[in-house]
Amino acid sequence: MHKETSGNGSRPAPVLTVKDVSYWYGTKQALDDVSFEVYPGKVTALLGPNGAGKTTLFSLITRLFDAPEGRIEICGKSASEWGARALGPLGVVFQQPTLDLDLTVKQNLRYFASLRGLSRKEADGRMLRALEALDMQERINERVRALNGGHRRRVEIARSLLHSPKLLLLDEPTVGLDVPTRSAIVSHVHNLARTGDIGVLWATHLFDEVEPNDDLLVLDRGRIVARGTAKDVVADTGAKDLGGAFKLLIGGEAEKDIAA
Structure with missing residues (x-):
């Protein structure tokens, strides 16, 4: 079942454009002619079962892999056009934690800021604002090892925002967190x-992380099988909710492949 829904009205220029991207691991095709756009001011949810190609797609966008087919643009430019500044407009929170556990929150964020070329004064100001927005300012001098999983995730989100990115990639950032912490994030x-x-661009397998007005991409076996606002995708399938729509879109395999 392939369903696409496009919203009405004009939109600003996309901050991410993925066009005709395919990818193979040997003879196994992981992505098959994937195209979509992510716009400023919007959350685009990427929903798919295990093995759908979400992680491969993120690896291509962040240039861990090179895309042999198709084109990926961040803020209107490909990686080759950006050159050494290709990842400048991009903030990333990977599924696997990447903080140094033996450093404090401040030390982790200062180190990242230095890699991004921020001065100490500018970095500290941005750090305080980002941590305050996440209710983490009082933990700035604590070692990351002493923080629980939810607080570590908040630090990673703060870190990803220090350089004022135009595009934020979140690869299942709430895995393993309790419901109140997930809801807050x-x-x-x-x-x-x-x-x-x-x-x-928020890759997830949890339906309750997708809001009705979010842009939604449903990825199954390397192909986008539905797109549009979440509420429109649900309406177009005739399902009662997103979980039901997802099950219909991927052929009834949702219950064994994805968590509600």
């Missing part, structure tokens, strides 16, 4: 997109 990221005019 989901709410913060949506508010961040709206108020900061940041485009967000």
